[in-house]
Amino acid sequence: MSVVCELAAPFVANSAVDGGPVARPFRAHAVSCLKCQARHAAMTRTARELAALQDERLAAPADLEWRVMSSLEGDLALPRTWRRPLAWSAAAVSMAAAILIWRLRLKTS
């Protein structure tokens, strides 16, 4: 196996996928070398297979839709901008109620 073939290999692969000629330093070699031509042909088939993979669909997990939609539940219940003020208001109301109950207890005792 020639060292030149190994050096040319990435350029042969690029040429096969992109469809252009092999880069200049290795062009003459690739044209005359059977090994490089075989690699070019193999990579051309690989490129076709890679492109064909775009149309291939893997089945998403059966629960993906459920997971997505249930994650949205909280998001949909309230607009994001309202969440923090609402949490603060709830905390303030709870605190006021606690103080009121404490005072009422003080008065009655």
Added chain:
Amino acid sequence: MGNPADPSQVEREKERELITRAQTGDRAAFAALVRANQDEVYTLARRLVGDPHLASDVAQEALIRAWQALPKFRGDAKLSTWLHRITVNTAWTHKQRARRHRSTPIDDYREVAAPMGADHPEVAGETLELRGRLRAVLDRLPDSQREVVVLKDIYGWSHAEIAESMGISITAAKVRLHRARARLAKDLEETA
């Protein structure tokens, strides 16, 4: 002007209507969009991250991000193209997060990932054999190399689009692709 009976035109109009409804908060319309696109989103995520469980998380987060960003979707690009971009960005985020929080390097996911394709319909003879080897070799590529091959050679993104989405220069994207293809060719040769 498109033929109103053209099935793809009808599909596009149906999708457009679902998008409009989902943009106004219609959850059922968004669920229909999820059903129509989840396989495509999951497939891209699976190819980018290699691991099926991680891909499932990436797909889930990408679809949630899509819901959040949907009001800004103007329809200039196809919905699937827009979802691809969100999925790619989500996959990067997941990887960065995993690198920060896991003691196991994310690259090790490749070692435990089941080879893609066992659940696929049969394609005849040599093509099936090559495709099977191709999937296995793709899964074994380092993450950064697999990502550029997936985006460029499977999904047809330009060097500029890849560079922009990965936050690297166009030259760096080209170099990665060059190395990735060389490795892919070498690995395929070795497994032949």
